[in-house]
Amino acid sequence: MEMLEMRGIVKRYNRFTLGPLDFNVPKGAVVGLVGENGAGKTTLIKAALGLITLDEGKVLFEGAPLEDDEAGIKERLGVVFEGSSFPEELKIPEIGRLMGAAYRSWDREAFAKYREQFGLPEDKKVKELSKGMRMKLSIAVALSHRAQFLLLDEATSGLDPVMREELLDILLDFMQDENHSVLLSSHITSDLERIADYIAFLKDGELVFFENKDDLIYSHGIVRVGRRELEQIDKEFLVSVRENAYECECLIRNARQFAGKYPQLAVDRASVEDIVLFYVRGERR
């Protein structure tokens, strides 16, 4: 069962088009969404949430379109955007009261627990909080109404390493329930590498790949060769090549088969960041 299903979605702007693409977030999975600035990550999340009107395609939550039960579906969503969206004049307890009036499933105790855990001061207004603190507040709210599906758009980017680590632990804890799902867009690929089950990569509005993270990492590798050796490599293995004055760095697919076919060439492990950088900057083969 898919928590989120986007089928054949297309959103056209004057100078940018997202899609056509299919995109799913399975139940019980964390999907990491990566891509350059302007690749369409936020547009995709907005499309999922119905904040923009699609030109084509449809969006389903657990098999039902948002219009079928808008309040019920949104009750189960926890959303964090980059930067806070809370009114700046409000104090944190007031935000708690506001959310209590908005969500049927609002858990005051959970909010108090997260408020304490994140060190969110009771007496300060939102405008007096740092960027990191605002982000923590958004996350505390998202986690305090018993959401089943968290959508986090660049949620970790304003946080210090300690808080990022803490947030990832919280997300892992959230994922203990197999009915929960997370869609997390981030520039920080190491965060995604740590918690994501699937990695989706967007480039210029197109979904370049959507793969199981472990399959992605283990099927790819990096090989360093000279130009002559490069010519001899079977093109089927080559994904992307980056050349410098001395050598060619190649991102290859089917790393195990490649190692069997070219035992004389050393295949290094590719991280998610390496793979993304090769797709963005390398010369596609």
Add this chain to the structure above:
Amino acid sequence: MKALIWKDLYCMRGFLKQVVATEAILLGIGVTLNNPAMIAFALLFLSLSLIQASMSVDEKNRWERYALTMPFSRRDMVASKYVLLTAIAVVMGILLMLLNMVLAAVRGEDLTATAAAYLAVAAVYLMIYEVSLPFLYKLGVERGRYVMMGIMVAPVFCVALIAKCLPPEASQRAAELAGAYIWPLLGAAVAAAAVGMYVSYRVSLAIYRKKEF
């Protein structure tokens, strides 16, 4: 929707303090100049502008983008502003009537003329907002504000122009007729404001449904 109204009230506390302070100053000036109508009109104007202020706060904080991920529909978002506008208008109407009664008792004057004037101005202000709100939704608060100023100035300009064009006896006759039929005219104005509220809400909702965040 209750939460959305709560949010607006929380956000407007600061602005509300400013309104009260301004009114206190105007009250002093009004009493000194023996012109209580001035307070009444300013009170109405400032109070109704709370709606515009709340929309400005929403825009600044990108609140709507977030609120639409909460269990609110676009209809809730628009309806909450109209409920608030109506509530402010009703509360201000009651306050003005109370003020009128106090001033009339102190000054020993007839209530009717000033009460009618207050109601008429309240209905006009309300109608100005009813026309303006769809523009604020369509253009955003910053650009919509200019349209709103035009909407406020236009009726005054038209009335002044008509008064200038008409011969003095016709203007006087019109004033006499208005005086004679003041309550039916007021009833019509209030009814027009109520119908206008519904039409304005439907137009705003249609605009808001197409809006992207």
